[in-house]
Amino acid sequence: METTLNAGQHNFNFVVRPKDSDRTGDSGGGGDARPTGERGMSLLVAIPCFNEAESIAGVIAGMPARVEGIDILTVLVVDDGSTDDTAHLAAEAGAVVIRHGVNRGVGAAFDTAVEYALEHHYDLMVNIDGDNQFNPADIPRLIAPILAGEADMTTASRFVDPALVPDMPPAKLYGNKLMSGFINALVGVRYYDVSCGFRCYSRESLLRLNLQGAFTYTQETFIDLSVKRLRIREVPIKVVYFAERRSRVAGNLFKYGLKTSNIILRSYRDYYPLRFFWSLALVFAVPALILGWMFFSHYFATGLFTGSLYAGFSSAFLLMMATVFFVLGIVADMLVRLRVNQDKILYRLKKYSLPGDGGR
Secondary structure (H helix, E strand, O other), rough: EEEEEEOOOOOOEEEEEOOOOOOOOOOOOOOOOOOOOOOOEEEEEEEEEEOOOOOOOHHOOOOOOOOOEEEEEEEEEEEOOOOHHHHHHHHHHOEEEEEOOOOOOHHHHHHHHHHHHHHOHHHHHHHOOOOOOHHHOOOHHHHHHHHHHOOEEEEOOOOHHHHHHOOOHHHHHHHHHHHHHHHHHHHHHOOOOOOOEEEEHHHHHHOOOOOOOOOOOOHHHHHHHHHHOOOEEEEEEEOOOOEEEEEEEEOHHHHHHHHHHHHHHHHHHHOOOOOOOOHHHHHHHHHHHHHHHHHHHHHHOOOOOOHHHHHHHHHHHHHHHHHHHHHHHHHHHHHHHHHHHHHHHHHHHHHOOOOOOOOO
C-alpha cells in the first residue's frame, strides 16, 4: 500500500495495489500503461464507489476478458470514503483501489480517476457505476466510436432508443428529460441523456476537461466539452433499474436538483457570460420599460407626476439593475479571454509535463 497526499483537499488518498491479475491484457496492477516499445491502446475502467460492498466484486468480475483494439485493461476503484468493505473486496477482486479519507462526492471521485488515467498514460477511460446498473460487457460498444475516430467522448444513453427506456418512476424520468432539455438549450446540441454515469473518454478529452463541481460531473462534462468543440456521441445501451435502489447522488431529488442546477448555472455563467448577464439585464429591463411607459403616459395625459410616482421610482430602480447586469456581462465577457487562455495553458501543462506525452 502507498499513500498519496491530495493537497487541495488536505485528505490522504490510500492507493492499494492488487495482486497480479489473471485478466488477459491487464497492466498488472495499475502501473504505467505505456511500456517501452510498440504497444496497442490502453484502457482504464474507473468505478467511483461509496458503500458498494454488495455489488463491487460482481462488477469487476463482469469486465470483459478481451476488448477488440485494447491491449491493456486496468480496473480502478475510487472508494469515496466508504464505511463498508468496498475497498477490500475491490482489491481482492483484482482492481487498483484509491481511497478517499472522507466522502467528497462523485465529482471528486471522478477527478481522482481522471488524474490517475492521465498520470499513468491511458488512452481511454471508461467510467461505470459500481452497483451493477450497467453491464460491463457493453464496454466494447461504448468505446467503439472513439476507437473508430468518430468521437472524443461517448455516453450510454437510456433514452435515445425508446425500446431501451428503463422502468423508472415518472418523477425521475421527467427530471432526466428536463435536465437534458436544459443542457441542450445551453450548448445548442440535442442530447437525450446527460445524466448517465456510463461513459468513455479519449485521452484528448481527459486532457481538456476542466471541471469544478465536486457533487457531480455528468452535466458539467457536456457543457465543458461542447464549448471546446469536442465530439460527443450517445450510444444506446440497456440499463437495469432497481426499484429498491437508492441513488447515492440523486437520492433526494429536490437536493439533487438544487446542487446540479447550481453547477450548471455556474458553468453557464463562466462559458457564456454575455448571454447569462444580459438575460438577467433583460429580466429587469422589460418591467422597467413598462413602468416607465406608465409613468410618462400619466404625465403627458395629466401634466402631473402625482399618482404615478411609484411607477417612476420602480422603473428607475429596475433600469439601474438592468444597467448593472449589462455592464457585468461586458466585463465578464472580457474575462472569458483570460479563462480560454488559462484553459490552453492548463491543457499544455497536462499534455507536455507528463512523461511520454510530448511527442503525441
